[in-house]
Amino acid sequence: MHELSLLENVREILEDHAQSQKFKKVSRVTLEIGKLSCIEPEALRFGFDVVMKGSLAEGAELIITDLEGLGHCQQCGKNTIMEALYDPCSHCGRPLTVVQGMEMKIKDLVVI
Amino acid sequence: MCGICGCGSPEQKQSHKFVFKREHHHHHDELNTGRLIQLEQDLLSKNNTYAAQNREYFKQHNIFVLNLVSSPGAGKTTLLVETIKALNGQFPIAVIEGDQQTEHDADRIRATGTPALQINTGRACHLEAMGIGQALIELGVKDNSLLAIENVGNLVCPSSFDLGEAHKVVVLSVTEGDDKPLKYSDMFYAADVMLINKTDLLPYVDFDVDRCIRYAKQVNPEIQIICLSSTKGDNFTAWTDWLSEQMQLLS
Numbered sequence: 001m002h003e004l005s006l007l008e009n010v011r012e013i014l015e016d017h018a019q020s021q022k023f024k025k026v027s028r029v030t031l032e033i034g035k036l037s038c039i040e041p042e043a044l045r046f047g048f049d050v051v052m053k054g055s056l057a058e059g060a061e062l063i064i065t066d067l068e069g070l071g072h073c074q075q076c077g078k079n080t081i082m083e084a085l086y087d088p089c090s091h092c093g094r095p096l097t098v099v100q101g102m103e104m105k106i107k108d109l110v111v112i
Numbered sequence: 113m114c115g116i117c118g119c120g121s122p123e124q125k126q127s128h129k130f131v132f133k134r135e136h137h138h139h140h141d142e143l144n145t146g147r148l149i150q151l152e153q154d155l156l157s158k159n160n161t162y163a164a165q166n167r168e169y170f171k172q173h174n175i176f177v178l179n180l181v182s183s184p185g186a187g188k189t190t191l192l193v194e195t196i197k198a199l200n201g202q203f204p205i206a207v208i209e210g211d212q213q214t215e216h217d218a219d220r221i222r223a224t225g226t227p228a229l230q231i232n233t234g235r236a237c238h239l240e241a242m243g244i245g246q247a248l249i250e251l252g253v254k255d256n257s258l259l260a261i262e263n264v265g266n267l268v269c270p271s272s273f274d275l276g277e278a279h280k281v282v283v284l285s286v287t288e289g290d291d292k293p294l295k296y297s298d299m300f301y302a303a304d305v306m307l308i309n310k311t312d313l314l315p316y317v318d319f320d321v322d323r324c325i326r327y328a329k330q331v332n333p334e335i336q337i338i339c340l341s342s343t344k345g346d347n348f349t350a351w352t353d354w355l356s357e358q359m360q361l362l363s
Binding site for chain 2: 002005006009010012013017023027028031038084085086088098103104107108111112
């Protein structure tokens with residue numbers, strides 16, 4: 001359950017920005033999670049309310065958008081959609097270099 | 113005006129609800145009263161900042177750092193104890209031990225005369241870079257040394273957390289399944305080196321070394337692999353020679 005640690009990081013990041021960007025409350029948090037990152041969105045949803053309780057994001061809405069996994073083949077130069085890190089190139093079968101899908105980002109906030 | 117769909121602007125006359133129906137998730141009231149801040153910030157940005165500080169410290173002090181990861185019971189501590197014995201003082205070594213509870217592993221390392229610090233992570237299932245920075249000061253790691261960080265036994269969570277190490281070394285024992293590289297691909301993707309440990313038990317278990325290597329390379333074509341037995345010493349010099357080479361590259 002490293003999702004809880006990650007949510008604690010989210011809370012700390014929000015608290016840092018609250019000072020620099022002068023806001024007192026967060027009403028919405030949008031996270032962008034790559035499909036190849038080792039994060040389980042359901043676990044984030046499960047922990048979000050608990051971790052944000054008592055913070056400036058208590059009661060905030062959580063939106064999680066996912067980002068497709070994409071691999072580039074060094075051999076044939078084509079891109080393949082990846083469901084798993086071990087997926088080979090769909091054109092020539094060789095290993096892929098991940099170019100998208102490992103992201104785990106706070107995309108934006110709505111603040112008051 | 114809505115910062116995402118533009119509704120509420122003079123050009124956008126259609127009703128918000130009508131245009132987007134179910135796809136448009138946000139609460140319009142909040143946007144009318146709040147403001148949107150684009151962050152695009154990595155969830156791990158704090159950890160990554162501490163990891164970068166650690167890495168800079170290691171570089172300045174010529175410290176070669178390995179982050180040893182595995183499932184519980186793969187033999188990380190025994191590997192370290194035998195490594196310390198085999199290297200026999202060729203260069204200074206220090207160890208940071210991560211476990212949820214107990215000082216047992218640090219005690220085993222200290223029994224070899226090597227400085228070790230135990231970090232008890234409590235409920236956390238992995239070590240984080242900030243804790244390593246604090247441990248460095250407490251432990252007093254020498255310049256020109258090898259620092260081995262034994263992470264919490266867990267093949268999932270530690271893969272995401274950079275500690276500032278030169279390499280993640282994943283230890284997989286033959287008493288586990290040979291398909292672990294596929295089942296826990298994040299870890300094998302994040303690691304640069306894989307040690308297949310307890311090879312002396314191969315006659316007694318259903319573990320196909322070639323298949324395991326094939327799976328690991330499928331996830332990570334660049335991964336370096338050494339098969340060895342820490343307790344019986346089989347092929348152990350391949351590992352200690354690799355360490356000695358890495359230490360020479362430092363200076």
